[in-house]
Amino acid sequence: MGRAFGFVSPAMLLIGAFLVFPAIWTIYIGLTNYRLTGIEAVSPSMVGLSNYTKALNDALFHNALWLTLLFVLGSAIIGQNILGFTLAWVMRRTRPAVRRTVEAFVLLAWILPSTVVAYLWVAFFDRDGGTLNNILGTPGTAWLIDYPMACLVFFNTWRGTAFSMMLYSSALQAVPPSQLESARMVGASGWQTLRDVVFPHIRGHVLTNTLLISLWTANDFSPFLLTKGGPNHESETVPVYIYNVALQGGELGYSSAISFLLLIANLLVSLIYLRLLRRRS
Amino acid sequence: MAGIDIEGLATVYPNGVRAVDGLDLHVADGEFFALLGPSGCGKTTLLRTIAGLESATEGKVRIDAVDVTRTEPGKRGVAMVFQDYALFPHMSVSENITYPLKVRRVSAATRAETAERTAGELSLDGLLERKPAQLSGGQQQRVALARAIASRGKVLLLDEPLSNLDARLRLEARTFLKKLQRDLGITTVFVTHDQAEALALADRIAVMEAGKLRQLGSPREVFARPANTFVANFIGSTPMNLLPGTVSSTSGSETYVDEVGVVSVAGGSLSAATFSAPAGAEVTVGVRPEYLTLASGDVTGPALRGQVVVAENLGTQSLVSVDCDGTLIGVTVPEENEPEPGTTVVLTAPASRVLLYDRESGDLLARQPATVA
Amino acid sequence: MAGIDIEGLATVYPNGVRAVDGLDLHVADGEFFALLGPSGCGKTTLLRTIAGLESATEGKVRIDAVDVTRTEPGKRGVAMVFQDYALFPHMSVSENITYPLKVRRVSAATRAETAERTAGELSLDGLLERKPAQLSGGQQQRVALARAIASRGKVLLLDEPLSNLDARLRLEARTFLKKLQRDLGITTVFVTHDQAEALALADRIAVMEAGKLRQLGSPREVFARPANTFVANFIGSTPMNLLPGTVSSTSGSETYVDEVGVVSVAGGSLSAATFSAPAGAEVTVGVRPEYLTLASGDVTGPALRGQVVVAENLGTQSLVSVDCDGTLIGVTVPEENEPEPGTTVVLTAPASRVLLYDRESGDLLARQPATVA
């Protein structure tokens, strides 16, 4: 037990110093009107919960929450999950050469630095020479302007599918082949096999995966690199909004409060997932 | 009910392993048929090829005289029980049993009725609502059987159905399985690497090695006259003694020994009956520990002499290892006759129980072919 | 070299399961000792408690007369082979074998030398550079043994050392293990649920049930005079027939039968020798299939009559199930005597082989206690 403590403590020390402590401080800042510059920078005052009441009446925050929900739902819960699972399922029995090639591209999308990735996608969606317009033969369509959220969902599905794919690959390996074959022997269709055999087995994995990618997506800042939240707040998800409030507006107090609200929202979502997970057993 | 015909069947895995390598086989309608062989010899692969889970590279599989070589597993009319039973852990026993019917969209009422009936047949009443994890190994095995039976296949395939049970349970399940197959009369092919199991259960046994058939016959035939040293070594709860020897005298014609010949082996000699080899031929002499008799005094006629090395208790019997001129020979003796290590003993065997094999090919030197269909 | 003393040992898991429940046991120096019992009876737990991997809740463990109940596993001087061998997959065979020495910072040169020597002893030469995954099951088992031996413990603990091997390999490994233990003379405790293995290998056997000791004795004692119906049912490659019966006549004193008494059972009767029960006592009659003789004509003296139901081939013998007045009784017969199903037969047994057990407690009704230390 004592040795276990020794093993955990370096990690906990770092986490405590660089995660828990700043997080608590941030929550505290959320109760003040602290700003980076101006008079409030010298002498911030406690404003109690007024940042929170402000957030509740802030149409832009509501907008950001709604967009974040769409973003998570579209790109994580649906996009990455389904594409990741499909890839894992389909790649299970393809030739290794094919599987390695496909996986390499999927993983490349995941490991490339986000700054680089942002340029890739700006080029992809570009209005004039963009790849998408070249492929579809629709020169002049400003995808990032006309369909910003759809673009972001598309982008983030591309970016994050690798994680789901890997997780589901290892999950599927844990499904005993004999069970799949039993289903085949009685003539079950592909869909019946998925529903009756595969899914009940990997339920825990589905939930872990969904939980992790939902959290990561909800806190993802890369939309900023593509659209900067625009046009006209149409793709301003909560992290982007927090950034804009903090840096453009300089209102660190308010942005801390919103960060905390995002944390609460994440917590709620996690609790729902965990509840679902527990019901499994 | 249906027979299975296998013709020139070969199954090659993508990595190039010829797991089944040109097999011809006929399983009769209603027969309880065992596939026996050491680990890796291709038993499972053959079974899976019959089921359609692996596709045949060459040759044909016919079930009930219909060519099913390219038919989907679900459409061949076969049911299979996997080694690990492959019960669906999230479904209750009754859901497991009736899953084949659910797939075919049979009504819930019919399904419940089938579950009741099948569970009755396999003494699973009262367990229908449990999950597989709440069952003992033997019960799980019966659920797997029930599911296979409920699918109403014409052929039942079992892959090492008893290997996951512990020693005692295995004996019970063996008897149960044999009785069940008798009652249902369903053509059954089962895979095992345990020769005792195959001998106890099967109507006929196919012994395989490296994807090829080495002997096909009834348990009695396979046990009494193994067609080659491979089968001889494999069959029997204590391994057969296989000793290098030379034919020293023959009676009858020069090569076909009608009555009794003598082989010199392990510093002594044994008489053997009805074999086909000339005097002076280099042979492998096969004789089961159970057929050797141990005496301490002197005997007349061909015999082996040696010292007792070690004795293993087999229950009512002991397996005694005797060192005869440097060769270790196993003999079983009744428990009360177990000699002390170090004792000098004499071994004899009835000529009809001494088999001779070609030293090179390992094939039985028999007048009649060993495999009688 | 060292003996093991276990005194009032109990091991309770955090979930409250008393896996070992008040055991007293002495394993003599250099003895090959088997722990036998059905799955879940606490064999592994007992072994792990001796090793120190589980801590004893009550009682004491002494190794070489030193109390080690609270000693770290690494300091008890024991070596253990796990059921799954627990070979380190990333180390070569020679690294695996010498890992215990590496832990003790023995020099690389000595380690290499030990690896050579131990590998030689266990016929592993030439495999030293392989990884465990590149070995067959039998080889893996020998590497695990080699590693245990290389650690130079005073006591060797083996948890189901043979259960991961296939049927044929198991027989070979059995002989190998027995010889190895003889040669090294190291005190060895091994766990098994296979009675045949225990009978074949052990100097003495402890039969356990639900954390408690049910019988302790030599293989012969345990096989010939099981102390209770639990052991009787558990020991023997074919299960002992255990039939409800009533003592009908006794000779000698009223309760202690010196010569021969008669019990009525399954519609007939059998004579039994040297038991302790009055006439009219309700008993369970235990007789092994191997000790029953089958005849088709009439016999004089106590006997059972019945019809042959089914016969199972056991190789040189067959196990015949006979229906005697509604009770199924197993008899082994030589293969050539196998009767047709339906034949009416008569069964007899030597009085000395018929055991009587108390119907209530299941204990042997013997004049002398069955467990002779």
Added chain:
Amino acid sequence: MTAGFVVRRIGFYVLICAITLFFAVPMLWIASAPFDKNPGLGVHWPDWTLENVRKTLEHPYAMHSMVNSLLICVTTAVAVTAFAALASYALSRVRIPGRDALLYGLLLLSSVVTGTAAMVPIFVMMFQLGLIDSRFGVALVMTGGLLPAAIFILKDFVDAVPKSYEESARVFGASTGQILRDVVLPVARPGLATIMVWAFVNSWGNFLVPFLLIRSIEKQPGAVLMQTLTDEGGSVNLQVLPVFSLLFSIPVVVLYLLVNSRYGFRFHGGIKS
């Protein structure tokens, strides 16, 4: 082969191709723009030139920033892997009440701290610790942020190491440290490798932390430098940026390829309750 079978095969390969294209096509830019005389924000068949590469190599900080990136990210990846391995081993083997809740809690917190607002406390703390303008300090902060998820993922790998391995080593008298070093870590190596790549990739792209904590341009990593590749009006420098993007991606890809070929890049998942 039935007709249905052939149709299914074709459909299957069409699906595979479509998915591969989906992932590959956006990467065309980084394959073409660096070698194009007139690189733009679109993709077209390049007018081949190595001029951009030359310009990039001549850039006063470009190459050096890669070295800084390597320094920071190797430190971070090693620290994350080492500390997460220790912690996940302990958490996997010892039943601490509330362990899972703790892990989830930390995982959630790690998301707040990526926000801009949290930079204030982190900055002040690093300032007090005298770790401003230190690449080591940057690595520390990143390590703290990545650890919870790393422990979360790694615990699954450690859980999968059979207990009998450890017990066997224990019977031979190995200490906990020896068991960890000789048995658990080598067996969990694919997991460690995966986490190492993951930590490396995540710190490689991080801009804000090094930007705020490092003072000297000579110490700034590539992620920061990439933000500076603009002219005074804020337009991107399309001569240098594509080439730099390409160079900047190479270490990550190389690392991935290395790890993948040696250990296989794989994940465990699912929470065992």
Added chain:
Amino acid sequence: SDSGDQDTNRNADAKKVELTIGSNSIKGGKSSAGATFIQDVLIPKFVADQKGKGVDVTVKFQGDGSDDEVYKQKLSLDLSNKSGPDLFQIDGIWVGEFAQAGYIKPLTDTVGEASKVDDWDGWKQIPETVQQLGSYNGKRYGVPGGTDGRVLFFNKKLFEQAGLPADWQPKSWDDVISAGQALKKLSGVTPIQINGGTAMGEATTMQGVLPLLVGTGTTVNTDGKWLGDTPKLRQVLDFYHQIYSTGLGDPVLQREAKGRDKSFAEFAANKVGILLESDYFWRSVVEPKEGVAKMADRDSAVGYALIPAALPGAGVKGQDFVSMSGGGATVINPNTKFPQQAWELMQFWNSAEMVKASLDGAAKITQRSDVNAEVLAGDPMLNFVATKVLPITQFRPGLAEYPKISAALQQATADVVGGKSTDAAAQAYQKAVEAAAGGKDKVAGN
């Protein structure tokens, strides 16, 4: 402790001095020339100069070259912890908020005696309007750097095709509109590009709303009150509406994240007729050799005109023509260890010799009139800005609330460009301004 309590003469006699210059520029990246000048010219020269006086000075350069907002965050974090570079460059509009936060002090406080500061002869060369860049509440906080001016650029080739004069100079907004209508007849041409919307950020405010607003005769902050929903604001928004609803401008372009870059590229490709931009456009964008959107024939093809007020005489201060300017200032960290030496470096930096050297042969409008007169002679356009635009130009207020007001203005134009009515946009703007300014009383409405 506050710097107010510190001895302004601390370390004045030190023989070993260390100074750090902070700047949002970097060699090979953002404002590369500026960084190069500081590192390769200013610092060696100053060190040599000090050596002559027997002082061993080490000057370090801390370049950043990032987005202005993040640079500002980094500086603020440093300054709020009483650290940071000894001298640093900031945008003119940050002076107020930095001063309010106490991050910077009036030069007289930091350096000490007022005479030492005010007697610097450099001040005389810096026009009063330009000095505003480094001032707050009438006090000098720093020395301004170069500045710029906004004009209407136009494509003479397109003008010729549309039958418009090459020496075009509109007198009112209507003149601009009618030129646009003429240009509209050319196919594939966007007649007018006036930045709007939030995607363009501050470029919308500086190259759009504010130049128009001063053209209506008001400024964004008058007498300490922020501009609210006034008729003049609506006039500006109407003008946007007119352009973007009648096909004179490209509304989609205003929404693109990289819209401004794209407008440059289109101008260079002869697809934009009129563009409101600062002289940066001339110097760095369409510059024939190094520009990001080179125009080989810039000198003959690109014309420029003063930005007209809505109507002649209707501009701020009754002007006919208006403009906006921006630029930065160099300030001294109140917590510097060497305030006197820092001031000395500051003077050295802003000497005529150094200011001229900083241009490195390029033409650019500097803070010093004497230098401008010398270096801009060869470039008629920049000379035009220095002589015609700077006298009529306006600067943004350097107040903490400004960025949010600016964001509200951008939002209002975004609404209009996106198709909302002027009325709705103006009302929403009023609300946003009240929230940003911190109360109704701080807003001048109707």
